[in-house]
Amino acid sequence: MDYYNKAxxxxxxxxxxxxxxxxxxxxxxxxxxxxxxxxxxxKYSKFIAxxxxxxLTNQFISQIRFGILQSTSNIISEVKDIxxxxxxxxxxxxxxxxxxxxxxxxxxxxxxLVYVALNDLIQNSKRNISICxxxxxxxxxxxxxxxxxxxxxxxxxxxxxxYASGKAYDNKVIEDIAELTYKREYQRRIxxxxxxxxxxKEQIKKEFLIWKDKARKQLKLYxxxxxxxxxxxxxxxxxx
Numbered sequence: 156m157d158y159y160n161k162a163x164x165x166x167x168x169x170x171x172x173x174x175x176x177x178x179x180x181x182x183x184x185x186x187x188x189x190x191x192x193x194x195x196x197x198k199y200s201k202f203i204a205x206x207x208x209x210x211l212t213n214q215f216i217s218q219i220r221f222g223i224l225q226s227t228s229n230i231i232s233e234v235k236d237i238x239x240x241x242x243x244x245x246x247x248x249x250x251x252x253x254x255x256x257x258x259x260x261x262x263x264x265x266x267x268l269v270y271v272a273l274n275d276l277i278q279n280s281k282r283n284i285s286i287c288x289x290x291x292x293x294x295x296x297x298x299x300x301x302x303x304x305x306x307x308x309x310x311x312x313x314x315x316x317x318y319a320s321g322k323a324y325d326n327k328v329i330e331d332i333a334e335l336t337y338k339r340e341y342q343r344r345i346x347x348x349x350x351x352x353x354x355x356k357e358q359i360k361k362e363f364l365i366w367k368d369k370a371r372k373q374l375k376l377y378x379x380x381x382x383x384x385x386x387x388x389x390x391x392x393x394x395x
Contacts (some may be wrong), residue, residue: 169214172265176209177273183295184277184283202277206270216266219271224257289315333377333384336391337370366394 182188184198184203205211233239246252259269262304273311276282276295283296303315312318342362351359369371370391377387 170265171212173214173269176206176211176214178267178293179209180205180211181273181284187284195197195214198277202274211270215264215266215270217262219267220261222259222261224256224259226257234299287315289319309338333387336388337374340391340395341370369394 160348180202183190184194184201186192222384243252243254249255260268260270262271275310276284284293284297285302286292287294287306288302290304290306292306294306301316305314305316308314337359344366348360348363349358373382373387375389376382377384
């Protein structure tokens with residue numbers, strides 16, 4: 156631990172500065188934290204310009220070893236002719252076969268690997284880095300539309316995406332409590348009609364139709380924001 160504490164103290168300031176410069180570079184490239192660049196500027200040009208301005212590459216001196224790996228499948232041995240090659244290509248395109256070429260970078264410098272990863276993302280991917288609206292952490296978007304991250308939490312709590320989905324559902328239930336109350340009462344009454352015996356069916360059906368007409372008028376008032384969901388629910392309760 157003494158060794159690692161000394162090593163940490165030695166590199167601490169360098170790591171903090173590099174992390175700060177990388178964050179500012181990402182903010183500029185992806186228009187985060189108030190940055191609003193011209194829309195005609197491409198991400199890679201912005202990346203090169205800003206990383207040069209903060210001298211990002213000169214903060215590390217390291218060789219980077221580059222390798223290429225190919226994942227294979229047992230199906231490869233079965234490919235004998237062009238038709239089978241085309242079928243394999245379709246399977247790869249449709250994600251039925253997980254076969255591909257993977258680039259492997261090795262370096263003794265964390266800074267170098269961070270730079271390579273960021274450079275590769277900006278230059279070769281359409282995915283964007285964004286900031287989670289719940290926890291504030293940086294994350295890589297999948298569709299470009301989501302606003303909450305799916306990052307792992309050390310305390311085992313649900314990810315922001317899972318939490319937000321649950322919260323949105325709870326809010327929707329609260330907002331639609333009037334609609335739910337109407338549907339439940341409607342279903343209760345229509346069930347009574349179907350289950351009634353022949354002697355009572357006509358009377359119960361008549362009462363149901365009268366109630367339905369009045370309830371729909373009240374529901375219309377609710378949907379037009381002329382009465383609150385509480386007022387509507389009270390009406391349903393009083394007219395059971």
